Amino acid sequence: MAILVIAEHEQGALRIGTRQAVTAAQQLGNDIHLLVAGAALSTVLDEARQLTGVDKVLVIEAPELVHAGAENLAPAIAELGVSYSAVLAAHSSFARDLLPRAAALMGHAMVSEVIEIEDADTFLRPIYAGNLVARVRSHEAVKILTVRGSRYTPAVLDTARSNAVEAVAYQARPVRTSWVGANKSLSDRPELGSARVVVSGGRSLGSQEKFEATLTPLASVLGAAIGASRAAVDAGYAPNETQVGQTGTQVAPDLYIALGISGSVQHTAGMKDSRVIVAVNLDPDAPIFRVADYGLVADLFDVAPQLTAVLSNPS
Numbered sequence: 228m229a230i231l232v233i234a235e236h237e238q239g240a241l242r243i244g245t246r247q248a249v250t251a252a253q254q255l256g257n258d259i260h261l262l263v264a265g266a267a268l269s270t271v272l273d274e275a276r277q278l279t280g281v282d283k284v285l286v287i288e289a290p291e292l293v294h295a296g297a298e299n300l301a302p303a304i305a306e307l308g309v310s311y312s313a314v315l316a317a318h319s320s321f322a323r324d325l326l327p328r329a330a331a332l333m334g335h336a337m338v339s340e341v342i343e344i345e346d347a348d349t350f351l352r353p354i355y356a357g358n359l360v361a362r363v364r365s366h367e368a369v370k371i372l373t374v375r376g377s378r379y380t381p382a383v384l385d386t387a388r389s390n391a392v393e394a395v396a397y398q399a400r401p402v403r404t405s406w407v408g409a410n411k412s413l414s415d416r417p418e419l420g421s422a423r424v425v426v427s428g429g430r431s432l433g434s435q436e437k438f439e440a441t442l443t444p445l446a447s448v449l450g451a452a453i454g455a456s457r458a459a460v461d462a463g464y465a466p467n468e469t470q471v472g473q474t475g476t477q478v479a480p481d482l483y484i485a486l487g488i489s490g491s492v493q494h495t496a497g498m499k500d501s502r503v504i505v506a507v508n509l510d511p512d513a514p515i516f517r518v519a520d521y522g523l524v525a526d527l528f529d530v531a532p533q534l535t536a537v538l539s540n541p542s
Contacts, residue, residue, distance in 0.1 A: 228312035229258040235321050239270035243421040244317025247376035249280045252315050254344040266293040277384040284392045291399045298402040301328035318373040330371045337371035342378045357496035377479035419452045424482045427454035431487035438464040441531045448538045456488045472497035486527040490515025
Protein backbone atom coordinates (compact mmCIF):
# COMPACT_ATOMS: atom_id res chain seq x y z
CA MET A 228 0.00 0.00 0.00
CA ALA A 229 1.04 3.60 -0.57
CA ILE A 230 2.22 6.08 2.06
CA LEU A 231 0.52 9.44 2.57
CA VAL A 232 2.55 12.51 3.57
CA ILE A 233 0.64 15.57 4.76
CA ALA A 234 2.13 18.74 3.30
CA GLU A 235 2.54 21.90 5.33
CA HIS A 236 2.91 25.12 3.40
CA GLU A 237 3.14 28.83 4.06
CA GLN A 238 3.06 31.85 1.77
CA GLY A 239 2.89 29.70 -1.34
CA ALA A 240 5.82 27.41 -0.52
CA LEU A 241 6.25 23.99 1.07
CA ARG A 242 7.74 24.03 4.55
CA ILE A 243 11.13 22.36 4.79
CA GLY A 244 9.67 19.84 7.26
CA THR A 245 7.41 18.46 4.54
CA ARG A 246 10.40 17.71 2.34
CA GLN A 247 12.09 16.03 5.29
CA ALA A 248 8.95 13.96 5.96
CA VAL A 249 9.04 12.74 2.34
CA THR A 250 12.58 11.47 2.93
CA ALA A 251 11.42 9.68 6.08
CA ALA A 252 8.48 8.14 4.20
CA GLN A 253 10.88 6.58 1.69
CA GLN A 254 12.14 4.32 4.49
CA LEU A 255 8.65 2.80 4.68
CA GLY A 256 8.02 2.25 0.98
CA ASN A 257 8.34 3.56 -2.53
CA ASP A 258 4.81 4.63 -3.47
CA ILE A 259 4.46 8.04 -1.78
CA HIS A 260 1.52 10.39 -2.15
CA LEU A 261 1.70 14.01 -0.98
CA LEU A 262 -1.52 15.66 0.21
CA VAL A 263 -1.68 19.42 -0.29
CA ALA A 264 -4.72 21.08 1.27
CA GLY A 265 -5.80 24.71 1.39
CA ALA A 266 -6.97 27.46 -0.92
CA ALA A 267 -5.24 29.21 -3.85
CA LEU A 268 -2.70 26.44 -4.15
CA SER A 269 -1.25 27.00 -7.63
CA THR A 270 2.20 28.12 -6.43
CA VAL A 271 2.47 25.35 -3.85
CA LEU A 272 1.44 22.75 -6.43
CA ASP A 273 4.13 23.95 -8.83
CA GLU A 274 6.68 23.13 -6.14
CA ALA A 275 5.02 19.84 -5.16
CA ARG A 276 5.17 18.63 -8.76
CA GLN A 277 8.96 18.98 -8.65
CA LEU A 278 9.51 17.14 -5.37
CA THR A 279 11.61 14.00 -5.75
CA GLY A 280 10.44 10.84 -4.02
CA VAL A 281 6.77 11.73 -4.56
CA ASP A 282 4.74 9.59 -6.98
CA LYS A 283 1.46 11.49 -6.84
CA VAL A 284 0.24 14.81 -5.47
CA LEU A 285 -3.28 14.82 -4.01
CA VAL A 286 -5.08 18.16 -3.78
CA ILE A 287 -7.92 19.27 -1.53
CA GLU A 288 -8.77 22.85 -2.41
CA ALA A 289 -11.67 24.64 -0.76
CA PRO A 290 -12.35 28.13 0.63
CA GLU A 291 -12.92 26.63 4.08
CA LEU A 292 -9.31 25.44 4.10
CA VAL A 293 -7.69 28.81 3.53
CA HIS A 294 -6.05 28.38 6.96
CA ALA A 295 -6.19 24.54 6.90
CA GLY A 296 -7.44 24.20 10.46
CA ALA A 297 -7.26 20.77 12.07
CA GLU A 298 -11.01 20.71 12.74
CA ASN A 299 -11.69 21.10 9.02
CA LEU A 300 -8.94 18.86 7.70
CA ALA A 301 -8.81 15.93 10.15
CA PRO A 302 -12.04 14.24 8.91
CA ALA A 303 -10.78 14.38 5.32
CA ILE A 304 -7.45 12.82 6.31
CA ALA A 305 -9.26 10.12 8.29
CA GLU A 306 -11.27 9.19 5.21
CA LEU A 307 -8.20 9.13 2.97
CA GLY A 308 -5.93 7.45 5.50
CA VAL A 309 -7.71 4.08 5.53
CA SER A 310 -6.39 3.47 2.00
CA TYR A 311 -2.75 3.84 3.05
CA SER A 312 -0.27 1.82 5.07
CA ALA A 313 1.06 4.94 6.80
CA VAL A 314 0.25 8.63 7.24
CA LEU A 315 3.19 10.93 8.00
CA ALA A 316 3.88 14.57 8.69
CA ALA A 317 6.70 16.63 10.14
CA HIS A 318 6.54 17.04 13.92
CA SER A 319 5.35 20.65 13.82
CA SER A 320 2.65 22.44 15.80
CA PHE A 321 0.41 22.00 12.74
CA ALA A 322 0.80 18.21 12.68
CA ARG A 323 0.67 17.88 16.48
CA ASP A 324 -2.81 19.38 16.29
CA LEU A 325 -3.95 17.63 13.13
CA LEU A 326 -2.81 14.02 13.22
CA PRO A 327 -4.02 13.05 16.72
CA ARG A 328 -7.51 14.18 15.67
CA ALA A 329 -7.31 12.16 12.46
CA ALA A 330 -5.94 9.14 14.33
CA ALA A 331 -8.81 9.26 16.83
CA LEU A 332 -11.36 9.43 14.01
CA MET A 333 -9.70 6.40 12.39
CA GLY A 334 -9.57 4.50 15.68
CA HIS A 335 -5.80 4.10 15.57
CA ALA A 336 -2.99 4.96 17.97
CA MET A 337 -0.20 7.15 16.63
CA VAL A 338 3.53 7.47 17.26
CA SER A 339 4.84 11.01 17.60
CA GLU A 340 8.27 12.57 17.07
CA VAL A 341 9.91 9.60 15.39
CA ILE A 342 13.67 10.07 15.08
CA GLU A 343 14.46 6.76 13.37
CA ILE A 344 12.48 4.20 11.39
CA GLU A 345 13.89 0.70 11.94
CA ASP A 346 11.26 -1.12 9.88
CA ALA A 347 7.61 -0.81 8.88
CA ASP A 348 6.46 -1.48 12.46
CA THR A 349 9.32 -0.28 14.66
CA PHE A 350 10.22 3.30 15.46
CA LEU A 351 12.54 5.18 17.81
CA ARG A 352 11.33 8.26 19.66
CA PRO A 353 12.79 10.33 22.52
CA ILE A 354 11.31 10.24 26.01
CA TYR A 355 12.11 11.99 29.32
CA ALA A 356 13.12 15.23 27.59
CA GLY A 357 15.38 13.36 25.21
CA ASN A 358 17.40 11.64 27.93
CA LEU A 359 16.19 8.22 26.78
CA VAL A 360 15.12 6.81 23.44
CA ALA A 361 12.20 4.38 23.33
CA ARG A 362 11.77 1.65 20.73
CA VAL A 363 8.07 1.52 19.86
CA ARG A 364 6.44 -1.29 17.89
CA SER A 365 3.08 -0.50 16.35
CA HIS A 366 0.63 -3.17 15.21
CA GLU A 367 -1.88 -0.69 13.83
CA ALA A 368 -3.14 -1.36 10.30
CA VAL A 369 -2.32 2.24 9.42
CA LYS A 370 0.82 3.73 10.97
CA ILE A 371 0.23 7.38 11.86
CA LEU A 372 3.49 9.19 12.56
CA THR A 373 5.06 12.56 13.06
CA VAL A 374 8.79 12.64 12.38
CA ARG A 375 11.47 14.95 13.69
CA GLY A 376 12.45 16.67 10.47
CA SER A 377 15.98 17.60 11.53
CA ARG A 378 16.89 13.89 11.46
CA TYR A 379 16.18 13.61 7.73
CA THR A 380 17.70 15.27 4.67
CA PRO A 381 15.06 17.28 2.75
CA ALA A 382 13.87 15.76 -0.51
CA VAL A 383 15.20 17.88 -3.36
CA LEU A 384 13.29 19.79 -5.99
CA ASP A 385 13.88 18.76 -9.61
CA THR A 386 12.60 21.17 -12.25
CA ALA A 387 12.59 18.31 -14.75
CA ARG A 388 10.00 16.37 -12.75
CA SER A 389 6.25 16.67 -13.18
CA ASN A 390 4.52 14.59 -10.54
CA ALA A 391 0.95 13.54 -11.31
CA VAL A 392 -1.73 15.65 -9.61
CA GLU A 393 -5.12 14.33 -8.57
CA ALA A 394 -7.98 16.33 -7.03
CA VAL A 395 -9.70 14.85 -3.97
CA ALA A 396 -13.33 15.59 -3.17
CA TYR A 397 -13.87 17.58 0.01
CA GLN A 398 -17.04 17.83 2.06
CA ALA A 399 -17.25 20.88 4.31
CA ARG A 400 -18.38 20.16 7.85
CA PRO A 401 -19.66 22.53 10.54
CA VAL A 402 -16.94 23.41 13.07
CA ARG A 403 -16.99 25.36 16.32
CA THR A 404 -13.81 27.31 15.74
CA SER A 405 -12.99 30.29 13.58
CA TRP A 406 -9.77 31.91 12.43
CA VAL A 407 -8.94 35.10 14.31
CA GLY A 408 -5.47 35.95 13.03
CA ALA A 409 -1.76 35.31 13.30
CA ASN A 410 0.97 37.52 14.66
CA LYS A 411 4.29 36.46 13.16
CA SER A 412 7.63 38.19 12.99
CA LEU A 413 8.76 38.51 9.37
CA SER A 414 12.42 37.78 8.80
CA ASP A 415 14.75 37.07 5.92
CA ARG A 416 16.79 34.71 8.11
CA PRO A 417 16.80 30.92 7.63
CA GLU A 418 13.92 29.00 9.20
CA LEU A 419 14.91 28.03 12.74
CA GLY A 420 14.04 24.34 12.44
CA SER A 421 16.12 23.79 9.30
CA ALA A 422 18.98 26.32 9.65
CA ARG A 423 22.56 25.05 9.34
CA VAL A 424 23.70 27.56 11.97
CA VAL A 425 21.74 28.79 15.00
CA VAL A 426 22.77 31.56 17.41
CA SER A 427 20.71 31.47 20.62
CA GLY A 428 20.56 33.75 23.63
CA GLY A 429 19.36 33.37 27.19
CA ARG A 430 17.87 35.48 29.94
CA SER A 431 21.26 36.81 31.02
CA LEU A 432 21.24 39.10 27.96
CA GLY A 433 19.13 41.35 30.17
CA SER A 434 16.69 43.01 27.76
CA GLN A 435 15.14 42.83 24.31
CA GLU A 436 17.42 45.63 23.13
CA LYS A 437 20.58 43.85 24.30
CA PHE A 438 19.32 40.55 22.90
CA GLU A 439 18.89 42.01 19.42
CA ALA A 440 22.04 44.17 19.54
CA THR A 441 24.22 41.23 20.62
CA LEU A 442 22.82 38.35 18.56
CA THR A 443 21.79 40.07 15.32
CA PRO A 444 25.29 41.10 14.11
CA LEU A 445 26.74 37.65 14.83
CA ALA A 446 23.80 35.85 13.19
CA SER A 447 24.08 38.09 10.14
CA VAL A 448 27.76 37.31 9.68
CA LEU A 449 27.11 33.56 9.96
CA GLY A 450 23.88 33.54 7.93
CA ALA A 451 22.29 31.99 11.00
CA ALA A 452 18.84 31.70 12.47
CA ILE A 453 18.27 33.30 15.86
CA GLY A 454 17.01 31.19 18.75
CA ALA A 455 16.26 31.79 22.40
CA SER A 456 15.83 29.90 25.63
CA ARG A 457 12.38 29.69 27.18
CA ALA A 458 13.51 32.04 29.94
CA ALA A 459 14.46 34.68 27.35
CA VAL A 460 11.11 34.28 25.58
CA ASP A 461 9.14 34.44 28.84
CA ALA A 462 11.06 37.61 29.76
CA GLY A 463 9.97 39.21 26.48
CA TYR A 464 13.45 39.41 24.96
CA ALA A 465 12.52 37.31 21.91
CA PRO A 466 9.31 36.19 20.13
CA ASN A 467 7.74 32.79 20.84
CA GLU A 468 8.72 31.32 17.47
CA THR A 469 12.43 31.63 18.37
CA GLN A 470 12.17 29.37 21.42
CA VAL A 471 14.43 26.33 21.25
CA GLY A 472 13.65 23.40 23.50
CA GLN A 473 11.25 20.65 24.42
CA THR A 474 8.26 22.98 24.26
CA GLY A 475 9.67 25.06 21.42
CA THR A 476 11.47 24.26 18.19
CA GLN A 477 13.81 21.28 18.16
CA VAL A 478 16.91 21.95 16.11
CA ALA A 479 19.94 19.98 14.96
CA PRO A 480 22.12 22.41 12.98
CA ASP A 481 25.74 21.95 12.00
CA LEU A 482 26.65 24.70 14.49
CA TYR A 483 24.73 25.83 17.58
CA ILE A 484 26.04 28.82 19.54
CA ALA A 485 24.53 29.30 23.00
CA LEU A 486 25.18 32.73 24.54
CA GLY A 487 24.23 33.17 28.17
CA ILE A 488 22.10 30.01 28.27
CA SER A 489 22.40 27.96 31.44
CA GLY A 490 21.31 24.74 29.74
CA SER A 491 18.18 23.47 31.45
CA VAL A 492 16.95 19.99 30.56
CA GLN A 493 14.05 21.59 28.69
CA HIS A 494 16.42 23.57 26.48
CA THR A 495 19.07 20.93 25.84
CA ALA A 496 16.36 18.44 24.79
CA GLY A 497 15.75 20.65 21.78
CA MET A 498 19.34 21.24 20.63
CA LYS A 499 21.70 18.54 21.91
CA ASP A 500 21.60 16.71 18.56
CA SER A 501 23.44 19.65 16.96
CA ARG A 502 26.67 18.59 15.25
CA VAL A 503 28.84 21.18 17.06
CA ILE A 504 27.72 23.07 20.17
CA VAL A 505 29.55 26.18 21.35
CA ALA A 506 28.60 27.65 24.75
CA VAL A 507 29.57 30.94 26.37
CA ASN A 508 28.60 31.47 30.00
CA LEU A 509 30.06 33.16 33.06
CA ASP A 510 29.11 30.21 35.29
CA PRO A 511 31.69 27.41 34.98
CA ASP A 512 29.15 24.97 36.46
CA ALA A 513 26.38 25.80 33.97
CA PRO A 514 24.73 22.57 32.69
CA ILE A 515 25.14 23.75 29.08
CA PHE A 516 28.85 22.85 29.28
CA ARG A 517 27.92 19.17 29.72
CA VAL A 518 26.58 18.99 26.17
CA ALA A 519 28.90 21.58 24.59
CA ASP A 520 31.76 20.58 22.31
CA TYR A 521 33.47 23.91 22.99
CA GLY A 522 32.85 25.93 26.13
CA LEU A 523 34.10 29.37 27.12
CA VAL A 524 33.71 30.73 30.64
CA ALA A 525 33.51 34.42 29.80
CA ASP A 526 31.24 37.43 29.49
CA LEU A 527 29.08 37.04 26.40
CA PHE A 528 29.02 40.83 25.93
CA ASP A 529 32.79 40.67 25.38
CA VAL A 530 32.86 37.46 23.35
CA ALA A 531 30.00 38.11 20.90
CA PRO A 532 31.38 41.41 19.48
CA GLN A 533 34.90 39.96 19.25
CA LEU A 534 33.63 36.87 17.47
CA THR A 535 31.55 39.01 15.10
CA ALA A 536 34.56 41.18 14.30
CA VAL A 537 36.82 38.20 13.60
CA LEU A 538 34.25 36.51 11.37
CA SER A 539 33.59 39.75 9.50
CA ASN A 540 37.30 40.10 8.68
CA PRO A 541 38.72 36.57 8.65
CA SER A 542 42.03 37.69 7.13
